Amino acid sequence: MAIAGFLVHAEAGQSERLEAELAEIPGISTFGVHRECYIAAVAEAPGNSMEDLLHRVHGMDGVLTVYVTSMTVEDELVV
Amino acid sequence: MTVSRRKFLKGSAAALALGMVGSPACALAAAGQEESVDRWVKGVCRYCGTGCGVLVGVRGDRAVAVKGDPDNHNAGLLCLKGAMLIPVIYAEDRITEPMIRRGGKGSPLDKASWDEALDFAAGAFRKAMDAGGPDAVAYYGSGQALTEESYLANKIWKAGFRTNNVDGNPRLCMASAVAGYLTTFGKDEPMGTYNDMDAATCFFIIGSNTSEAHPVLFRRIAQRKESSPDVKIIVADPRRTNTSRIADLHLSFVAGTDLALLNGMAHVIIREELDNPRFYSRYVNFVTNDGKPCAFEDYKAFLAEYTPEKVQEITGVPAADVIRAAKLFAESSSALSLWCMGINQRTRGVWANNLIHNLHLLTGQIGRPGASPLSLTGQPNACGGVRDTGSLAHLLPAGRMVANEKHRAEMEEFWGVPKGTIQPKMGHHTVALFEAMAKGDVKAVFIHCTNPAHTLPDLNALTKGLETAFVAQTECFMDAETLKYADVVFPAAFWCETEGVYGCTERRYALTEQAIKPMGNCRPTVRILMDFAEKAGVDPRLFPYKNAADIWEEWRTLSKGSPYDFYGMTRARLKKESGIKWPCPTEDHPGTNLRYVRGEDPLVPVNHPDRLFFYGRPDGKANIFLRPYQPPFEPADKDYPFILTTGRVIDHWHTATMTGKVPELQKAYPSAFVEINPVDAQKLGISNGDRVVLETRRDRMTFPARITDTCMPGLVFCPFFDKNKLVNRLFHHAVDNASKEPEYKICATRVYKQA
Amino acid sequence: MRIDVKRTIRVLAVLLLGVGAFFLYLDRAFPKVRCEGAHLSVPEKYADCVSCHAKSTARATQDWKESKHGAMLVKCVVCHGEPDGKGSISFSANPDPATICARCHDPAMRRMAAKFGGSADCSICHPRHQNPLHSDAYQHKTPSGKTSF
Structure with missing residues (x-):
């Protein structure tokens, strides 16, 4: 089980919509839009699919880039 | 209850992410707020020979913004250098006080008053002339100087000091293009304009990295290509630069072998019967390499050895590409050639220029919209300021030559000086000038608006002259290499701190109006030149001007009736419009796009029997020169490969x-x-x-x-x-x-x- | 389940302090490694935005490279300014069209406004960084062509 904190840098005017879209994705919790373009979020996914999840976020419409701020992988936490 | 491990991890991940938002790395300054502007002052960019029109935004007494002039040829566009001109004006190392090296070369530069500095320089010039006559002094000018400055300096040195040691940095960049136009067409300067870029269907770009040296023109070319799939672009350059991004055909030739390539293209054009006998039989003389008249058959025989296969051997360009380039050029409805330093800065630069003109004359791709050989000028005012005013060692204003007695007499009369004032002997060209300085023949030089200690070739040898001669210099920035050798430094007003005209690549003269006052103790260069000349013993009646506008008035009057006629460009008109293209003989003339063309060029009689008239040449015809390929001065060899x-x-x-x-x-x-x-x-x-x-x-x-x-x-x-x-x-x-x-x-x- | 309030509060307080201390540390630590540090160039090396941003904002960079701005070498700093704030153009990740785009495109913007009524946001029809060399400039385009990480 991996837990990653990240910031999504959104294109202008897209952040509200993106935050809503992100919150819909299973395993992702969002923590608000900051400075009008950064969405703070945490993703939780099995270790071998975390990368794909982040790729998916990066490829979303309106996403400029994703800054991963932390990544923790815990083998004992079995979901 | 314990906080679960998972909750802890998620909580800290969130906190970290949130923390990063607060970090300076992600801090954003407020979106660039352009300071509000009181007025916009019209001018020309300080940089390259494209000559983009700019508007300088002034608030109070400061220049705060620059944007493109929508009414000039660049239609409001600028490249990144022009767009960021403001910080240059307010650079910390602006020279704002005169300086003197009191202790001689090697001692530090000290601040001085204007009188001190001018007296010091004038004294050194007088001393030099007492010892060695008028030719012991010189002026080294610049294609970045204003037209009025160059015209004035040329007059002062040639008719005042009476030496023809007047040269400038255009010798280092455009001299070959000048000689190319002169030998082929009889007069300097291109016959087309940027408008040709909007009509051409084939662009032949050779020896030019247009995308980096003339970015706004590159955009115009790219836009033309986008507008029509028929538009083809050939880029010939040993480097595959960013310019080639828009090329349909890139020709990489071994540096220096382009003469063979150009002759090869001519060979193919004749072989494929794409030449235009109707055109050249009417408008062209064929001339051997040593200047003797010959015939088309001789030209064809001369080109016989430049087969595509032979050209491939010499240049490395595949034979098929030579053929393709020739066909693209000749078969297109309008072919426009553009070239710059790759062709000019060569020991065979004049020949290379002639060979480009040959292609246009052979095919008749000339004198029509989009069909023209258009030499790109490097500096903003090499054309208007130096070439047209004749501020070179062998020239006099408006296409006159120092060696021509009639021309000298004309200038002496116009300038009101006794007959015989102007020396018949050519002065030193740039390289010879610095060599003469090293030898001690030239003892004092006035350097204006250029940095020869950085830009001369073979610096170790040629800077020796700067070490021995007395150097008076105008300079705006402390980090110029030449300052190391200056004995006196005059702080000149920079760019929009003074008013004056720039003449760019396409024969467009445009006025930069004064936007702000000169910084510190800076003075306009025309003022510096006049004060200096008077102190150095030149009769002040030679320069009875209050300001640059007076000088313009005289130069405008002089041009009347010459092949460089711009009499119609009064100061008032230049203030109103965003540049005008000469010939422009009257105030109501709109300017000329197609030179030498009946009905377009006001200097061609309206009832002239032929459509084209190369009036710069005695017989009205242009020359095709039989120029052979010769390698450069120092090609690669086994020791220096x-x-x-x-x-x-x-x-x-x-x-x-x-x-x-x-x-x-x-x-x-x-x-x-x-x-x-x-x-x-x-x-x-x-x-x-x-x-x-x-x-x-x-x-x-x-x-x-x-x-x-x-x-x-x-x-x-x-x-x-x-x-x-x-x-x-x-x-x-x-x-x-x-x-x-x-x-x-x-x-x-x-x-x-x-x- | 019994909730030990006191203990929970204590743990949360420690957590908060720890987290607070941690991001205070992050704020100050390793300036050269963080993205702000990367904008300080080593004088000898060729440094511009593209070399890092080709990785960090790959799509925008690729779009720019293939666009007219890329071909014309309208580099990042012309619109965005310098991130260390010491440049001649104020830094902005989202430049304001009225000031930045207008600096070069003012005549065209006025023509647009006269014909079709202006838009405060040019990128509605001219997507940011995307003005491909071969596009029809007047055709409405939606952002497309995502590139990978």
Whole structure:
């Protein structure tokens, strides 16, 4: 089980919509839009699919880039 | 309850992410708020020969913004250098007080008053002339000086001091193009304009990195290509630069072999019967290399050896590409050639210019919208300021020659000086001038608006002259290399701190109006020149001008009736419009797009029997010269197996005394590097960033390597802007016999990794 | 389940302090490694935005490279300014069209406004960084062509 904190840098005017879209994705919790373009979020996914999840976020419409701020992988936490 | 481990991890991940939002790395300044502007003042960009119109935004007494002039040819567009001109005006190292080196060369420069500085310089000039006569002094000017400044200096030195030692840095960049136009068409300057770019269906760009040296023109060419699938672009350059991004055909030839390529194209054009006998039988003389008249059959026989296969052998360009290029050029409805330093800065520069003109004359691709040989000028005012005013050692204003008695008499009469005032002997061209300074023949020189200690070729040899002669210099920025040799420094008003005219590539004269007061104790150069000349003993009646506008009035009047006629460009009209293209003989004339063409050029009689009239030549016809391929002065050989070439990068202008003050531009290219082809790099064991030694017969210098396939194998490239890497030290100073322009584009070098 | 309030509060307080201290540390630590540090160039090396942003904002960089701005070498700093704030153009990740785009495109913007009524946001029809060399400039385009990490 991996837990990653990240910031999504959104294109202008897209952040509200993106935050809503992100919150819909299973395993992702969002923590608000900051400075009008950064969405703070945490993703939780099995270790071998975390990368794909982040790729998916990066490829979303309106996403400029994703800054991963932390990544923790815990083998004992079995979901 | 314990907080679960998972909750803890998620909580800290969130906190971290949120923490990063607060970090300065993600802090945003408020979106750029352009300061509000009181008024916009019209002008011309300080940089290249494209001559973009600009509007300088002034608030109070400060210039705060620059944007493109929508009414000039650039339609509001600017390149990144022009867009960021404001910080240059307010650079911290602006020279704002006169300076004198009281203790002689090597001692420090001290502040001085204007009178002190002017007296000091004038005294040195008088002393020099007492010892060696008028030819012991000289003026070295610039294609960045205002037209009024160059015209005034030319008059003062040739009719006042009575020496023809008047030359300038256009000798180092455009002299070959001048001689090319003169020998082929009889008069200098292109016959087309930028409008031709909107009509051409084939662009032949040779020896020019247009995308970095003339970015706004590059955009116009790219836009033309986008507008129609029929538009084809050929780029001929030993380097595959950013310019080639829009090319349909890129021809990489071994540096210096382009003469063979051009003759090869002519060969194919005749062989494929794409030449235009109707055109050349009417408008063209065929002339051998040593100036004797001949016939088309002789030209055809001369070209017989330049088969595509032979050209491939000499140049490395595949024979099929030579054929393709020739056909694209000749079969297109309108072919426009563009070239710059790759063709001009050569010991065979004049010949190369002639060979480009040959292609147009052979096919009749000339004198029609989109069909023209258009030489791109490097500096903003080499054309208007130096070439047209005749501020070179062999010229007089408006196309006159020092050696021509009638021309001298005309100028003496116009200037109101006694007959015989102007010397019949040509003065020193640039390289000869600095050699004469080293020998002691020229003892004092006035250097205006240029940086020869950085830009002369073979610096180690030619800066000796700066060490011995007395140097009076106008300069705006403390980091100019030439200041190391200056005995007196005059702080000149910079760009929009004074008013004056620039004449760009397309024969457009445009006025920069004064936007702000000169900084500190700076003065307009015309004022400096007049005060200096008077103190140095020149009769002040020679320059009865209150300001630059008075000088313009005189020059405008002089041009009347000459092939460079711009009498219709009054100061008032220039203030109203955004540049006008000469010939413009009357105030209601709109300016000329197609020179030499009946109905377009006001200097061609309306009832002239032919559509074209090359009135610069006695018989009204242009010349096709039979110029053979000859290798450069110093080709690669077994001891020095690489060719070194130099050139520009988009972010820097010349010696970077201006662009180096703009943080964005300086950061993009803080220092020089050497471009090496990956194939060569691998053989030499060089990786990106490695320190590489370039060693020529003159000197040895080290550069960080940039591995890129821009250069073809066997060629290395260095930009010349870096004052800490004076790459011109590596070059020889061989010049073209006719134009006296040095060969900055080719020398032989060793390349190896620093131990 | 019994909730030990006191203990929970204590743990949360420690957590908060720890987290607070941690991001205070992050704020100050390793300036050269963080993205702000990367904008400080080593004088000898060729440094511009593209070399890092080709990785960090790959799509925008690729779009720019293939666009007219890329071909014309309208580099990042012309619109965005310098991130260390020491440049001649104020830094902005989202430049304001009225000031930045207008500096070069003012005549065209006025023509647009006269014909079709202006838009405060040019990128509605001219997507940021995307003005491909071969596009029909007057055709409405939606952002497309995502590139990978």
